[in-house]
Amino acid sequence: MRITILVDNNAEKDLACEHGFSAWVESDGLRMLFDTGQGPALPGNASRLGVDLRAADRLVLSHGHYDHTGGLPFVLGLVPRVQVHLHPEATRTRYSVRNEVARSIGMPPAAKSALKAWPQESVKRDSLPVPLGPGAGLTGEIPRRTGFEDTGGPFFLETQGIETDSIPDDQAAWFRSGQGLVVLTGCGHAGLINTLEEALLQSGESRVHAVLGGFHLSQASPERMTRTVQALRELEVDLVIPCHCTGEAATKALQQALGPRVLPGFAGMRLDFPEPG
Ligand SMILES: [Fe+2]
Numbered sequence: 001m002r003i004t005i006l007v008d009n010n011a012e013k014d015l016a017c018e019h020g021f022s023a024w025v026e027s028d029g030l031r032m033l034f035d036t037g038q039g040p041a042l043p044g045n046a047s048r049l050g051v052d053l054r055a056a057d058r059l060v061l062s063h064g065h066y067d068h069t070g071g072l073p074f075v076l077g078l079v080p081r082v083q084v085h086l087h088p089e090a091t092r093t094r095y096s097v098r099n100e101v102a103r104s105i106g107m108p109p110a111a112k113s114a115l116k117a118w119p120q121e122s123v124k125r126d127s128l129p130v131p132l133g134p135g136a137g138l139t140g141e142i143p144r145r146t147g148f149e150d151t152g153g154p155f156f157l158e159t160q161g162i163e164t165d166s167i168p169d170d171q172a173a174w175f176r177s178g179q180g181l182v183v184l185t186g187c188g189h190a191g192l193i194n195t196l197e198e199a200l201l202q203s204g205e206s207r208v209h210a211v212l213g214g215f216h217l218s219q220a221s222p223e224r225m226t227r228t229v230q231a232l233r234e235l236e237v238d239l240v241i242p243c244h245c246t247g248e249a250a251t252k253a254l255q256q257a258l259g260p261r262v263l264p265g266f267a268g269m270r271l272d273f274p275e276p277g
């Protein structure tokens with residue numbers, strides 16, 4: 001199985017970077033695009049990396065934020081057919097409210113229109129887990145169990161900053177590999193450890209081999225960082241690949257605590273995992 005990061009806040013030379021995330025997953029019988037970035041970086045990066053998005057059989061949206069869904073019009077205009085997966089709340093109107101300034105950060109109107117125009121039998125809106133073939137799945141809504149994790153930012157359903165957005169649509173994808181479970185997150189708004197625990201539960205695997213994606217720890221308290229590191233140690237995660245919205249300070253803290261097990265991600269990174277035995 002191979003995962004290629006197509007869009008990220010960081011990129012290798014010759015690739016575009018942007019605040020956003022998108023990854024391409026190829027495994028036995030699965031060609032999946034996980035998120036689409038904001039839009040501008042995806043087409044050029046995919047073609048430079050030799051990824052033919054037209055071959056996608058699944059398009060998964062980790063959640064409805066603009067930096068994961070903005071590339072939808074491009075992708076749906078390109079692929080002949082693809083099954084789209086999203087949570088029913090992924091299209092809700094939502095804001096980030098900081099210092100009394102509200103910013104709309106939901107799915108852009110063009111992306112909503114592209115979804116509406118797509119054959120509706122190929123748009124699956126599920127809050128429950130969805131199997132993605134043998135040995136892979138989408139978590140659906142992730143229970144918030146740990147108590148020390150939150151959505152990671154000032155997210156609200158209206159512009160006054162009163163009604164909190166719990167981002168129920170946040171979901172992750174998991175894959176069994178010959179080395180253990182591999183988990184792919186978008187922004188990790190449900191919490192990195194909540195996400196890993198849910199993926200373990202759903203997959204029936206006993207350990208997480210690797211986790212990659214946005215962990216949204218840029219505003220994490222020292223307590224949250226400590227407990228996150230402790231949980232990653234307890235779960236014996238071999239490979240932690242912080243991307244996108246994890247935050248520079250949090251990435252450094254993870255590296256300091258976990259050493260070479262942490263490899264910061266970037267557009268152009270390719271990760272190969274053996275198929276399950
Ligand atoms: Fe994000």
Ligand SMILES: [Fe+2]
Pocket residue numbers: 063065187189
């Ligand atoms: Fe997000």
